[in-house]
Amino acid sequence: xxxxxxxxxxxxxxxxxxxxxxxxxxxxxxxxxxxxxxxxxxxxxxxxxxxxxxxxxxxxxxxxxxxxxxxxxxxxxxxxxxxxxxxxxxxxxxxxxxxxxxxxxxxxxxxxxxxxxxxxxxxxxxxxxxxxxxxxxxxxxxxxxxxxxxxxxxxxxxxxxxxxxxxxxxxxxxxxxxxxxxxxxxxxxxxxxxxxxxxxxxxxxxxxxxxxxxxxxxxxxxxxxxxxxxxxxxxxxxxxxxxxxxxxxxxxxxxxxxxxxxxxxxxxxxxxxxxxxxxxxxxxxxxxxxxxxxxxx
Amino acid sequence: xxxxxxxxxxxxxxxxxxxxxxxxxxxxxxxxxxxxxxxxxxxxxxxxxxxxxxxxxxxxxxxxxxxxxxxxxxxxxxxxxxxxxxxxxxxxxxxxxxxxxxxxxxxxxxxxxxxxxxxxxxxxxxxxxx
Numbered sequence: 001x002x003x004x005x006x007x008x009x010x011x012x013x014x015x016x017x018x019x020x021x022x023x024x025x026x027x028x029x030x031x032x033x034x035x036x037x038x039x040x041x042x043x044x045x046x047x048x049x050x051x052x053x054x055x056x057x058x059x060x061x062x063x064x065x066x067x068x069x070x071x072x073x074x075x076x077x078x079x080x081x082x083x084x085x086x087x088x089x090x091x092x093x094x095x096x097x098x099x100x101x102x103x104x105x106x107x108x109x110x111x112x113x114x115x116x117x118x119x120x121x122x123x124x125x126x127x128x129x130x131x132x133x134x135x136x137x138x139x140x141x142x143x144x145x146x147x148x149x150x151x152x153x154x155x156x157x158x159x160x161x162x163x164x165x166x167x168x169x170x171x172x173x174x175x176x177x178x179x180x181x182x183x184x185x186x187x188x189x190x191x192x193x194x195x196x197x198x199x200x201x202x203x204x205x206x207x208x209x210x211x212x213x214x215x216x217x218x219x220x221x222x223x224x225x226x227x228x229x230x231x232x233x234x235x236x237x238x239x240x241x242x243x244x245x246x247x248x249x250x251x252x253x254x255x256x257x258x259x260x261x262x263x264x265x266x267x268x269x270x271x272x273x274x275x276x277x278x279x280x281x282x283x284x285x286x287x288x289x290x291x292x293x294x295x296x297x
Numbered sequence: 298x299x300x301x302x303x304x305x306x307x308x309x310x311x312x313x314x315x316x317x318x319x320x321x322x323x324x325x326x327x328x329x330x331x332x333x334x335x336x337x338x339x340x341x342x343x344x345x346x347x348x349x350x351x352x353x354x355x356x357x358x359x360x361x362x363x364x365x366x367x368x369x370x371x372x373x374x375x376x377x378x379x380x381x382x383x384x385x386x387x388x389x390x391x392x393x394x395x396x397x398x399x400x401x402x403x404x405x406x407x408x409x410x411x412x413x414x415x416x417x418x419x420x421x422x423x424x425x426x427x
Contacts, residue, residue: 014316014319021326028334031337039418040418042419043417044419046396046418046419046420046424047389
């Protein structure tokens with residue numbers, strides 16, 4: 001009996017030690033492969049961030065056991081399941097929806113391609129450098145209780161110099177006493193959010209209108225009075241005609257680029273995704289560089 | 298009848314053989330566990346070096362081969378490490394981008410056999426953490 005017990009214990013100890021050693025070796029090997037794959041994926045991101053890459057499914061760098069595949073989309077990312085991506089005939093470009101903004105946080109949307117070298121001249125290049133349509137939809141807020149007002153700053157080139165135009169908009173139902181222009185809001189559903197308010201810049205059916213000048217460069221928005229973070233979106237106001245040969249003139253220019261880099265080592269794959277916005281001016285610039293009047297101390 | 302049947306004898310022989318085999322494998326198993334531990338530690342040291350290089354301003358990344366300084370190297374037998382910073386190969390960086398290729402290698406000895414871990418990546422001007 002004693003012999004059986006001793007043998008059983010010895011067997012159990014032996015099996016557990018052997019199993020632990022095998023698991024340890026397997027884990028260490030996989031972790032090492034994971035590190036190599038991660039380093040390779042980071043290398044792909046570094047390569048793409050230099051800004052000289054514009055291709056799809058490129059393969060740039062490899063060492064003995066790791067490779068990189070890098071996808072660089074140079075447009076407003078399409079949302080799966082929708083048809084309204086940029087440069088698509090017959091539909092309107094999908095809205096560029098910002099993640100929810102906290103109170104007084106600033107969002108910026110380019111209406112001209114900031115990477116174009118010949119701004120404010122809007123011609124040249126392979127696609128539309130400037131947004132030249134007469135209407136532009138702006139959406140904001142997603143709460144009928146925590147109602148948000150909005151400050152819009154439109155920067156444009158008037159033919160001689162860069163200048164700006166501001167709108168301060170608030171919801172009629174909030175009955176504000178702030179002197180803001182009041183907008184009657186009704187909800188609109190876009191892809192990511194349901195928006196509380198919408199105005200169409202360039203639509204003269206509004207009382208007083210929202211005249212949209214030419215030479216549009218960018219629009220900046222700041223939500224006011226909201227206690228919770230709420231979304232903001234801008235959408236090209238005119239649908240691309242179905243018969244149009246090219247829809248570039250009906251789309252907002254690229255706002256960002258999404259870089260996906262995949263590193264592979266052995267059977268391990270690591271993927272890194274970077275969302276890189278183009279140049280965004282700090283919030284205080286609205287009251288300095290873009291000030292309509294002279295700046296006084 | 299007194300004595301053992303053939304099946305009983307076979308069972309004993311198989312069990313004893315298994316135990317003997319397992320006990321004989323124990324030293325090897327312990328070696329493998331030690332090797333795994335060393336591999337993990339070496340990988341951590343190499344990863345830390347990569348992170349440190351990413352935190353260094355690009356202008357301070359000079360092409361050179363330097364020894365790694367990490368106190369944890371003392372936990373590895375006969376350990377040594379090197380980081381190599383070099384310009385990105387022309388075949389890869391075709392537009393002469395400001396990118397450095399960084400290779401960190403940590404080597405040590407396990408059972409008198411040379412082991413090593415090597416991580417290879419890029420660091421670019423204006424890239425991650427820059």
